[in-house]
Amino acid sequence: MSKHDTVQIIKKFITDYTSTLAYFKDSDLYKGSVVLGGTSYNILGAFFSVNPHSIANKALEDHGGDIIFLINIEKNVVLMRKNKSCGIDLGKLAKQLSSGGGTSDVAGCILNDTIINITKLLQPC
Numbered sequence: 001m002s003k004h005d006t007v008q009i010i011k012k013f014i015t016d017y018t019s020t021l022a023y024f025k026d027s028d029l030y031k032g033s034v035v036l037g038g039t040s041y042n043i044l045g046a047f048f049s050v051n052p053h054s055i056a057n058k059a060l061e062d063h064g065g066d067i068i069f070l071i072n073i074e075k076n077v078v079l080m081r082k083n084k085s086c087g088i089d090l091g092k093l094a095k096q097l098s099s100g101g102g103t104s105d106v107a108g109c110i111l112n113d114t115i116i117n118i119t120k121l122l123q124p125c
Contacts, residue, residue, distance in 0.1 A: 029059055030122035036093065041086070044068040045122045048079075056081035063125055069118070071111060078115055080107045 030045040044065035048055055052070045056079070059068050066086040070079040078098070080090045082105060090107035094100030097118075100109020109115070 029063065029125045030119065031063060031065060031125050032122040034118055034121050036088065039088070041066040041088065043118070043122060044125075045071065045119045047071050047073060049074065052079050053081070069115065071115075071119070073111075076111045078109050078111050080109075081105070 028046075032043055033040050034043045035041075042065045044059050044063055044067070046055060046059060046068065048070045049072060052072075056068050056070060059065065060081065060083050065083060067080060067082045067088065067090070070081070071077075072079075078094075078100070080094060080102070082088060082090055084105075089104045091102040091104060094102055094107035094109040097114050098109035098112045100107055102108055
C-alpha cells in the first residue's frame with residue numbers, strides 16, 4: 001500500500017468518525033424491547049443517509065442494544081446490524097421480515113409495514 005493510499009484511508013476514517021459524532025448530536029436514536037421468534041431483544045432504531053456502519057457500531061456500543069435497524073427513508077431500505085454477543089441470524093430475520101437477506105451479522109431489506117410496526121414499539125433514548 002502506498003503512502004497516498006494510507007493517507008486517503010486515514011482521511012476517510014476521520015471524515016466518517018467526525019460525521020458519526022455529528023450524527024449523534026443532531027439525530028434521534030430509538031430503543032425498546034421487542035420479542036422476535038419468542039426471544040426478547042433490545043432493539044435500536046435510527047435513520048441514516050451516510051455512514052450506516054459507523055452509526056451502528058457507536059449506537060450498539062453506547063446504548064447496549066442487541067440489534068439496530070438503520071432506516072433510509074429516501075431509498076426505502078433497512079440495514080440491520082447486531083451486537084457480537086447476540087445470537088440471532090440477521091440474514092434469516094431480514095428474509096422473514098421483508099424478503100431481504102444477508103449474513104448472520106449484517107443484513108438488509110426493503111422497508112415495509114412489518115418493520116414500521118416493529119419500530120413503532122421503540123421510544124427515543
